[in-house]
Amino acid sequence: MNKKVLVTGGAGYIGSHVVRQLGELGYDVVVYDNCSTGSANAVLYGKLIIGDLADIDKLYQVFAKHQFSAVLHFGASLIVPESVALPLDYYANNTRNTLNLLRCCSAMGVNQFIFSSTAAVYGELQQNPVSESAPTIPINPYGRSKLMSEWLIQDYALSSSMTYVILRYFNVAGADPKGRIGQISPNATHLIKVACDVARGEKKELQIFGTDFPTPDGTGIRDYVHVEDLAAAHLDALRYIDMGGESQIFNCGYGQGYSVRQVIERVKAISGVDFPVVEMERRPGDPAIVTACANKIRQVLGWQPKYNHLDTIIFTTLAWDKQRQNSQLPVNGKLTRLYSLVS
Structure with missing residues (x-):
């Protein structure tokens, strides 16, 4: 090539x-x-x-x-x-x-x-x-x-x-499953990265913007x-x-969504850290649910996702950040087996 x-x-x-x-x-x-x-x-x-x-x-x-x-x-x-x-x-x-x-x-x-x-x-x-x-x-x-x-x-x-x-x-x-590269921005705003930062003690709390959406648990759902x-x-x-x-x-996108509370629950479970969560008012313009219809990319490009699982996304995010910053995050059995699970 x-x-x-x-x-x-x-x-x-x-x-x-x-x-x-x-x-x-x-x-x-x-x-x-x-x-x-x-x-x-x-x-x-x-x-x-x-x-x-x-x-x-x-x-x-x-x-x-x-x-x-x-x-x-x-x-x-x-x-x-x-x-x-x-x-x-x-x-x-x-x-x-x-x-x-x-x-x-x-x-x-x-x-x-x-x-x-x-x-x-x-x-x-x-x-x-x-x-x-x-x-x-x-x-x-x-x-x-x-x-x-x-x-x-x-x-x-x-x-x-x-x-x-x-x-x-x-x-x-998420991040490279082999731990070579990942997100390094200190100003990340997306939920999973921010939640992982809070779990590692990089930020003091996680804010939920809106708990009264018309969704099963009241929080926004994203793909x-x-x-x-x-x-x-x-x-x-x-x-x-x-x-x-x-x-x-x-x-x-994957065409499926997880709520803010679902993401927080999984980050807490995988990291082993029960970090503080603060409920805030909705932000203007935030829709209740945003998921992709991803049929076209699968049909036309033949795109076949390999890491379509919330836990895998969180595992790789936590593992990359822990490796990069040598965090003192408590590591449970799931996280220590990360690379063998997703490599």
């Missing part, structure tokens, strides 16, 4: 897992990342170029030197409350920088593009599980900046020979997808394009 691919944001949480899987399959990988939230240590394969997507001159130089066959674009800002406070930064980093990449693709004849998008483009859901045909009415600058990026990609593809796959993520969690399965979807997408597949948009 000598196909050369560019992975923007490849030193970050999701991008680094994709880079590792690409490298294991023999792809020639170039990672372009400013390492503002990622880490050079997470890049296990290929060549890392430290650079910002806003630096279009440097981008052109990288494209001209390497002659890429495909671009996988992960570089983005992704914290919703931050996007509300700093909307211009989000449109610059997410939307403008996608435009910069597409200009380079146009100039250098790169005709395969895989984009890391989000379920936030759907906004307040009119149906659940949500399918790719649902209306896209995002309710915050993060979701709007990603939807605008999707439009840029789609419009450019209509005027060129580019083929794209847009992957709309749901709630990503959690393991980062390894999500990464595999990108390789499936790349193979699909290579085989002449048409441009597509896919949801990346």
Whole structure:
């Protein structure tokens, strides 16, 4: 395999897992990342170029030197409350920088593009599980900046020979089952990572935002997808394009949901820590249930998740964080057997 691919944001949480899987399959990988939230240590394969997507001159130089066959674009800002406070930064980093990449693709004849998008483009859901045909009415600058990026990609593809796959993520969690890489962001906001941080004593308490939703236990229900399965979807997408597949948009989720209380119960059981939980008011715009209709990605790409189990997602998150930070977290029998269970 000598196909050369560019992975923007490849030193970050999701991008680094994709880079590792690409490298294991023999792809020639170039990672372009400013390492503002990622880490050079997470890049296990290929060549890392430290650079910002806003630096279009440097981008052109990288494209001209390497002659890429495909671009996988992960570089983005992704914290919703931050996007509300700093909307211009989000449109610059997410939307403008996608435009910069597409200009380079146009100039250098790169005709395969895989984009890391989000379920936030759907906004307040009119149906659940949500399918790719649902209306896209995002309710915050993060979701709007990603939807605008999707439009840029789609419009450019209509005027060129580019083929794209847009992957709309749901709630990503977990870590490499062999403990090599995982999430390192100190400002993580997703429930499973935050709950694991509280279990390890990194945070003092876990807040539940809303306990009066119309769900069985009153807390919100979400679709959690393991980062390894999500990464595999990108390789499936790349193979699909290579085989002449048409441009597509896919949801990346399991099509099943767990409530906030269910997640907390499992993190407590697996970690052996009964950490404090504080009930808060609902956050504006939080829907009761968000799950993916994931039929299309399974049928078209042949995506076959291997880690579709809440306990596995939590096991790998806890094990990675314990290994990385040498936490004093009490380890029960389940956690010590983690790698033999999921490797």
